[in-house]
Structure formats: C-alpha cells, structure tokens
Amino acid sequence: MPAIRNKVRELRAMKEITQQELADRIGVTRQTVIAIEQDKYSPSLETAFKVAGVLGVSIEQCFQYDPKGKR
Amino acid sequence: MATGLSYREKSLYASLAAELVVYGAYFFFHQENTVNKVAGLIAGIIVLQVILQLLISAFTRNRVTDERDQLIQLRGYRAGYLTFTILMVLGLSMLWFHSTVGNMPLDDKRMGLHFLSVFFGMLVIADITKTATQIVSYRRAL
Numbered sequence: 001m002p003a004i005r006n007k008v009r010e011l012r013a014m015k016e017i018t019q020q021e022l023a024d025r026i027g028v029t030r031q032t033v034i035a036i037e038q039d040k041y042s043p044s045l046e047t048a049f050k051v052a053g054v055l056g057v058s059i060e061q062c063f064q065y066d067p068k069g070k071r
Numbered sequence: 072m073a074t075g076l077s078y079r080e081k082s083l084y085a086s087l088a089a090e091l092v093v094y095g096a097y098f099f100f101h102q103e104n105t106v107n108k109v110a111g112l113i114a115g116i117i118v119l120q121v122i123l124q125l126l127i128s129a130f131t132r133n134r135v136t137d138e139r140d141q142l143i144q145l146r147g148y149r150a151g152y153l154t155f156t157i158l159m160v161l162g163l164s165m166l167w168f169h170s171t172v173g174n175m176p177l178d179d180k181r182m183g184l185h186f187l188s189v190f191f192g193m194l195v196i197a198d199i200t201k202t203a204t205q206i207v208s209y210r211r212a213l
Contacts, residue, residue, distance in 0.1 A: 032138075043139075044138050047138060
C-alpha cells in the first residue's frame with residue numbers, strides 16, 4: 001500500500017468532472033491526474049490543495065496518509 | 072487504461088530516436104571518423120532535435136508541463152550523471168592501467184581520436200540513459 005492514498009477518482013466522479021477538466025483547472029497534465037488517481041504519484045502540497053479545492057472537499061477528505069505504507 | 076502521451080513524453084521519444092540515429096551512425100562508421108565528423112555530428116543532432124521538437128510542438132495542442140515532469144526530468148538527469156561518473160572513473164582507470172602496466176602506444180596518430188570517441192561514447196551512453204530513465208518513469212506512472 002502506498003503511504004499517501006487518495007479518493008480523487010471517487011470524488012471526481014461525484015462532481016462529474018473529467019480527468020482533463022481537473023487537470024486543466026489545477027494546471028497539470030492529464031497523465032499526472034491519472035498517476036495521482038492510481039496512487040502512483042503523490043502530488044506536492046500545493047497541487048493537493050488545488051485538487052481538494054476543485055473537488056470541493058478538505059485535503060484530509062481527499063488525501064490520507066498511512067505511516068506504514070510504502071513510500 | 073490507455074493514458075496517451077503527454078507533450079514531454081513525445082519530446083523524449085523524439086530525442087531518443089534522434090540520439091539513436093545520429094550516435095548510431097557515428098559509432099557504426101567509427102573507423103572513418105575524424106574530428107570534423109564529430110563536430111558535424113554534434114551539429115547534426117542539434118538540427119535533428121530542433122526539427123523534431125518543432126514538429127511535435129506543431130502537432131500537440133496541450134503543451135502543459137507540470138511538477139511531475141520536473142521530477143521525472145531530475146530523475147533522468149541524476150541517472151545520466153551517475154552513469155557518466157561511473158563510466159568516467161572506469162575509463163580513467165583503464166587509461167591509467169594501460170599507460171602504466173600495459174603497452175599502449177600513446178604516440179599513435181589516431182590515439183587522440185580514439186580517446187575522443189571513448190569519451191564521446193561515455194557522454195552518449197549517459198545521455199541515452201537519461202532519456203531512457205525519463206521514458207521508463209513516465210511509463211511506470213511515477
């Protein structure tokens with residue numbers, strides 16, 4: 001399990017936002033959104049706040065830290 | 072899931088293709104090389120890279136680069152630097168060994184060109200390692 005997990009895919013689906021729309025609004029590529037959703041890339045704090053902001057949730061609701069997870 | 076290729080990824084594939092074509096030609100015709108050919112090669116790779124990058128820019132609508140691109144770029148440069156350092160140490164060790172223990176004819180006319188080729192080869196391997204590391208990092212969705 002990765003150290004930082006997220007619920008971006010679920011929250012994005014609830015808001016009916018496409019990966020490209022989310023990417024455009026936070027200023028990253030669609031490939032980065034895909035990598036975040038697959039828990040293969042942990043974004044910077046700034047990007048994490050932007051993602052949470054676009055999805056309308058707090059950062060804790062969007063990203064979870066597991067100290068026992070693989071870094 | 073098909074993720075497509077970002078602008079940076081397309082650029083990297085183009086760079087790798089240009090490096091393999093130009094450097095491949097250089098080392099394939101190694102025996103016929105001269106210092107002028109090395110200079111021509113460097114000019115060739117620059118021109119080829121510029122043409123390929125212009126084509127990619129022209130045919131890519133979304134040219135956004137982000138923090139992940141920068142991270143992958145740094146990872147590539149680190150791999151390239153490590154490769155170059157290791158090859159340099161090995162190369163200098165071999166040079167020292169051959170000049171002290173072996174009987175390397177250092178006064179040979181073509182020796183300078185051979186040295187140039189060896190060091191240029193190290194640079195090429197490091198450069199290809201850098202690009203390949205970046206491509207692998209993208210494919211593994213770092």
